[in-house]
Amino acid sequence: MLPLESTDDRLPQAMKRVLLAVVPGLLVLFWVYGWGVLINLALCITTGLFVEAAVIKLRGQAMRATLSDGSALVSATLLAAALPPYCPWWLTVTAMAAGLLFGKHLYGGLGKNPFNPAMLGFALAIVLFPQPMTQWPAQGMDLFSALQQVFASSQAPDAWVQATVLDALRINKSLTMDELFAGHPAFGHFAGRGVEWVNLAFLAGGLFLLQRRVFGWHAPLGMLASLTLISLFCWNGSGSDSNGSPLFHLLSGATMLGAFFIITEPVSGAKSALARLLFGIGVGLLTYLIRTWGGYPDGVAFAVLLMNLCVPTLERFAAKRQTQVAP
Template identity: 65%
Template structure:
């Protein structure tokens, strides 16, 4: 039976959740706008598809459970998961890939375990990993900077024929991580000088996107909506292992620490993914180790794995390790306490 006190407490919890989710969306806006600036309309179209699919699945599940729609839809959690997923997906992914990823994230990453607050895995990364494993060819088309026009983006994403419009031959290209992984001939300096995938520090355009997500992460830290432990652990371990394994600018180089910081989804992962409170540890020391493990796995996948980045798989693997991390870092019981 719900008492007035319990109802008031639940309302306060929902208000705090709504406020937190709203600030996460605000903090992600600089990175999203920078992605849009460099890669075009596909960023916005993909976000609209992901958000629509997430809200549709959320509403359908709540209707099947005969639960009220508005209190859950108004907490912005589904929109946050869809946003983080859309920001990680290639901007011109086919519409059905984005919709499947978003629907899978909400259904199997959230509601299968009872809804928000119960998910052992990060929903956005679960959806991303699902389509990456299932449709690797469709997930391997990252656009060159400035991407396609609005008409070109709609044509490519939805498979439309807009008055005979044809997409440019070189609208997509390998990412800087892919180029570095398969490189056997050129030094890193030569890659930065001649490859269109490379910018000044990391991937062309992506380095600015990472800086924008870093700024958004700083906002979340300043407002105390996330802790520093997981981001520092991830960025610190990624920096350290890339420094230890860095062999200069030779053709067999694995990339400098700054390259790994400002390429791929590093800052998105550090401040918006590994800080997800439900699927991560509660203990601050465990959160630090969670971040450390994530950074190490990201580097291993980027350098020796077959997938383009590694953030999603690293986070999901560390989600599995959360119970062990909590036990490892738990404070010893004081005399007289019972375990």
């Protein structure tokens, strides 16, 4: 895995590749939800660069060299992709600023943060502002209406907001899976309408990063394999008490964004191969548990943050195993 020391000349190149790889997912998000995605992106990038520049100035560091590493831009882009489109501007700004301040600079900046900044900002937003964080739109808006919705909190059209497929499945008590896919507007072919294509787009970007060796396969494979196995083990068909098929969970929520763009972040994630594999397995298991029995419909952010706390233990375990198998 590529180290992310700020003095490493490879860091800006790696960040450029990550930004390039996330473009397909952002384009499909824009196709599904419209201008709210780009407004989120603009707000996150502006806030992220402002916070980064302010902290750098307070520390007396070289402004241009530090900003040019691209890490703040990547964090802003990933947070924008995770937040609900058309959420209030103040929520987006708060989440971005809090993610960088409490998830990165509080610990000394790039290379020292124990938590993923984008996921910390997302988790704080969903805890502090649960209602707007669950308002996912059923369709997009034109640019003027989108700006009104984000900056003036104008009244949205009736039935504009709908439950996500994960939320609908979690609260479902009587309908079978077949009935949900046939009648619920949020359900598509395999998972959420539109969201399944978003996940496939992020999967394509992630495979590009794997091919370019920006990160290793261990963490993504661990997360996707564990999520597949536990959802298969707990899957009971299409009954009303079903928790969803493996394909449903792989193509719902932020699964592929998490697997290829979040848990592969090397500073807050594990470093050694075995530890990265175990880290991914833990994220996959926790994501399913939170989705199915937790209080939030999608558990990727909380799963990542919980596993961030386990990284030192995973590294010690991996080092011990390596010592035991060494000749």
